[in-house]
Amino acid sequence: MLEDEWVHDDPRIPDEAVVYRRIRKDDPEIFSGDRISGEKCLAPKAFSLSSGDYGPHGGLSGYLDYLMDQHGVPAARLVDDWTLHGIARFTVGDLREGGAGIIESVDPDDGDRGKAHALARCRAPGMQKPKSAWKSARRVALERAVYYDSWNEFMTD
Secondary structure: OOOOOOOOOOOOOOOEEEEEEEEEEEOOHHHOOOOOOOOEEOHHHOOOOOOOHHOOOOOOEEEEEHHHHOOOOHHHHHHOOOEEEEEEEEEEHHHOOOEEEEEEHHHHHHHHHHEEEEEEEEOHHOOOHHHHHHHHHHHHHHHHHEEEEOOHHHHOO
């Protein structure tokens, strides 16, 4: 495989694998209210791509639970400051059901937690034309994601 060849999914990663994504709390557009219950829930912007998510090394950043276990990365390392970030939890199967995939992608700039890093990707090389493909995956992941606003919520679920 060529270094620049686009791989959108690694079939060795099981559908049941859990993905954790840090969610910034400082942007009000990341959250919305559920129309029925009024509870705070994640809005599409929580799983939207930023400029750094495009290109040959692009994708939506997250962490895989089994890599955390494999590398001894405790759950407490997912969030350094719960006043700034929360955590969304969903599965690899959720992404695949929406037409996307995931690959392992060590992030050397993220300390020990970078060993558990992964990239959610759509089929379009470089995520360049992900509009419909990414929207579908994002929609399914958002519908299934559980959001944790605090360490206590995260640890008691």
